[in-house]
Amino acid sequence: MDYFSNRRILLIDDMPQIHEDFRKILVGNSAESELDDVEAMLFGTKADTSFVGFELDSAYQGQDGMEMVQKSLDANLPYAMAFIDMRMPPGWDGVETTERLWQLDPRLQIVICTAYTDYSWEEVLTRLDTRDRLLILKKPFDLIEVRQLANTLTAKWVSGQQAALKMEHLEQIVQERNSEVLQANRLLENEINERKLLESQLIQSEKLASIGQLAAGVAHEINNPIGFIFSNFSTLETYLERLFEMLTAYENAEGHIASPSLVTEIKNLRERIELQYLKDDIPYLINESKDGITRVSKIIQDLKDFSRTDTAQQWEWADLHRGIESTLNIIASEIKYSADVIKEYGAIPEVECMPSQINQVIMNLVVNAVHASVSSRGQITIRTGTGNEQVWIEIEDKGSGIPEDVLPRIFDPFFTTKPIGKGTGLGLSLSYGIIQKHNGHIDVSTAIGRGTKFRIILPIKHIDNDCHGA
Ligand SMILES: Nc1ncnc2c1ncn2[C@@H]1O[C@H](COP(=O)(O)OP(=O)(O)OP(=O)(O)O)[C@@H](O)[C@H]1O
Ligand SMILES: [Mg+2]
Structure with a gap:
């Protein structure tokens, strides 16, 4: 449907005569010229020959009106406005009908026509709550009033639609901009994270490199002394073996010493220095120290293996x-x-x-x-x-x-x-x-x-x- 030229009107009134009158006023036929004459007389204008008629549908009860509004919506041919009679026995009155119609289509412009004041208008307006889509037309009304209401309210419906469309368009633009900003934010965030990651990888690899260099330096410095300590211990071991051999020879010779005081002195000295214990413990200490040194050199080898500083970072x-x-x-x-x-x-x-x-x-x-x-x-x-x-x-x-x-x-x-x-x-x-x-x-x-x-x-x-x- 062309939403920018909607001239569809629904009339809900229980009196068939009213429908006939409205048709004459709004649909454009022979009566039209009569109306134009009135208008010319009232406003001093020339008779309008360019009158564009309305599309008028009729319902005789509120319930029928509601069905027609529903059908029009289903067919995507909404009414721009409705004239509704206030009293339509036995069915809903104008206020209730208006309420129901707005539940179906809140855009509908409505004119309630009435000759009676059985409702307080304040009460009606409070009940209907929406005042900007509602006009009240008191009977008896002029033909020109009806046509002008129809002209103005259908135009208002069209303007409303245009504004809604523009608003939708604006919202869409805002949404697009928003998602562009979000996208840019996301890219920025990713870039920041990437940079952070690169930075941390750099720090980590620099750390590794410096640990590696330190390890290599320490390993180099320690390797030399460890090397000679280890070889000295091996030499010391053979020297000690020889000394023990000599000591055993001396011990064997003790029996041939003539001086009893010298024998006693040697015996006391042996006990004081716990010679037997020393003889047992020294080889053990040497072995334990050699083990310790072997372990230290293993740790150094592990450090070197772990950091691989002897080779560059390569495959x-x-x-x-x-x-x-x-x-x-x-x-x-x-x-x-x-x-x-x-x-x-x-x-x-x-x-x-x-x-x-x-x-x-x-x-x-x-x-x-x-x-x-x-x-x-x-x-x-x-x-x-x-x-x-x-x-x-x-x-x-x-x-x-x-x-x-x-x-x-x-x-x-x-x-x-x-x-x-x-x-x-x-x-x-x-x-x-x-x-x-x-x-x-x-x-x-x-x-x-x-x-x-x-x-x-x-x-x-x-x-x-x-x-x-x-
Ligand atoms: N084996 C595991 N069992 C349980 N949780 C784990 C295990 N491995 C990793 N996690 C979880 O994953 C998280 C991230 O691990 P990651 O190794 O990246 O960092 P971290 O251990 O917290 O710190 P860093 O390794 O930098 O010292 C840990 O904090 C922990 O919650
Ligand atoms: Mg971890």
Whole structure:
């Protein structure tokens, strides 16, 4: 329907004569010229020959009127206005009919026609509540009044529609702008997050690099003294063996000493210095010290293996089990008070990777597993295996598990459920980035109160995504 030229009018009146009169006034026929004459006389205008008639429908009771309004709406041909008689026995009166019609179509402009004052108009207006769509026409009325009301109110309906349309259009523009702003905000937020992530990765890798350099420096400095201490201990051991040999010879010779006072002196001295105890304890002390030194050099080797400062960050074939072992040694003090580690290693081939970064991932996952095992002594199982040109590593704990609402966010940078100072929320996001760089996957399965399992899958051979058709 053309909403901008709606001239559809509904007349609801129980008197057939009224319908005839309205038809003459509004629909444009021979009576029209008579009306034009009246208008010319009243307003001093020339008779209007361009009168555009209205489309007038008739109903004789409020209920019929309501049905017609419903039908007109269903057919998308709404009425612009309705003339409604106040008294229409036996059915609804004008006020009730108006109420009902507005429930169906609140846009409808209504003129209530009445000769009676059986309602107080104040009461009617309060009851109908909406005053700007309602006019009251008192009988007897002039023909020109009816036509002018029809002209004005249908035009008002059209203006209302136009305004509503404009408003809708404006709202749409505002909504579009809003969603553009939202979109821009989202992009900005993503960019900020990306930058934060890059920054944190940079900080982390700088940290790693400086830890690595420190470790390499310390390892280098300690390696030399440890080397000579260890070799000195071995020499000392052989010297002591010789001294003990000499001592035994002296002891054997004691029986041949003639001076009894000298014999007593030697005996007292032996007892005072607990010679037998020294002879037993010295080899033990030497062995224990050698063990200690071996352990120190192992720790240094682990530090070097973990940070791989002897090689630049580059792709190389590495034994993952060795990486796991050195990582476990580095964090041994963190693990030993809270959990037991069970190793179920499979026979896996070497993997082309950046070993120190994979070590970093293992460390993050194991430390998380330790942190999750706070309520009782934990059990962390580390499994490895291979298949389909891939190697997998599982790190499973029997800890708290991850709640459903936390799970989707664990790989987000800076997401942590740990108290300030205990977690930065970067461990998993960095690990995720590292595994992605290796063209691998990291999966998680978890059950509240039963524990969590992270599974890393890595391709055995590195696929270089930066090489195009080399
Ligand atoms: N094994 C696990 N069991 C239970 N929750 C876990 C486990 N691993 C990770 N989470 C949850 O995921 C969150 C994010 O882990 P992530 O390693 O990224 O950060 P973090 O451990 O809190 O801090 P950071 O590792 O930077 O010190 C943790 O705070 C924790 O809520
Ligand atoms: Mg962590």
